[in-house]
Amino acid sequence: MFIGRFLSVVVFVGVVVSAVFGLLIVKQKNQFKAEYARTSEELKKTSEQLEESKVLLERTSKHLEEVKAELAQERERAQKLDNDLKETQSQLADLQQKSESSSSMANQHKSELDALTAKLEEEKKANQEASEKIENLVKEKLALEDSIARLTNELNKFKQASPAVARAVSMRTGIRGKVVSVNRNWNFVVLNIGEKDGLVENGELEVFRNKQFLGKIKIVSTEPSTAVADIVMDSLKGNIQPGDDVLN
Numbered sequence: 001m002f003i004g005r006f007l008s009v010v011v012f013v014g015v016v017v018s019a020v021f022g023l024l025i026v027k028q029k030n031q032f033k034a035e036y037a038r039t040s041e042e043l044k045k046t047s048e049q050l051e052e053s054k055v056l057l058e059r060t061s062k063h064l065e066e067v068k069a070e071l072a073q074e075r076e077r078a079q080k081l082d083n084d085l086k087e088t089q090s091q092l093a094d095l096q097q098k099s100e101s102s103s104s105m106a107n108q109h110k111s112e113l114d115a116l117t118a119k120l121e122e123e124k125k126a127n128q129e130a131s132e133k134i135e136n137l138v139k140e141k142l143a144l145e146d147s148i149a150r151l152t153n154e155l156n157k158f159k160q161a162s163p164a165v166a167r168a169v170s171m172r173t174g175i176r177g178k179v180v181s182v183n184r185n186w187n188f189v190v191l192n193i194g195e196k197d198g199l200v201e202n203g204e205l206e207v208f209r210n211k212q213f214l215g216k217i218k219i220v221s222t223e224p225s226t227a228v229a230d231i232v233m234d235s236l237k238g239n240i241q242p243g244d245d246v247l248n
Helices: 002-101 103-169
Strands: 176-183 188-191 204-209 212-222 227-232 245-247
Touching (some): 002 103
Antiparallel strands (some): 176 188, 176 245, 204 245
């Protein structure tokens, strides 16, 4: 009689402990599901920002090349205007000298002198405009170079951040272990391997029995020597049981 009661108490305690353990695992599983969703969203945003920075950097670099080409053309034009200006000044000086040495030809040279003076003023104005445009292009070129440097720095930061986020869903190969228990109601399993064996949250393992593929599981939480994993239902080829092998 006493033994029967004792066994009943033991069974009851076992049921309670199992229920509590199951609830704790479910709670932990839900927490890590939320963390996985957050990490995946962060990875998605980082990848989008990386692509946006790449596109912006490419456009800015292309615009810089266009500005450089335009700057080279304007400098060439300014050099030509400067040469024309010097030639006009030389012609003007020559005509002024001729007018002073020969008063009889003064009227003839006056119209030429006036025309050259007007041309000289136009060339001075064009030269000034070209100089101002070159100055603006140089400023734009410097601004674009600063923008490219900033974008390149941001791009490098995103490239460094992406692997760090991606590590949250990656796991090394060559891991082997066994299924300790299976929860049919919540479709998860408990494993005899954990963090120290190389498991990481969201990593995937395959389940075998006697080399026969049974399905896949996804890690939702890890301890140093144990882990909890969801059964990937659409991968099932058989009934997963305690003692089945897991590996990747």
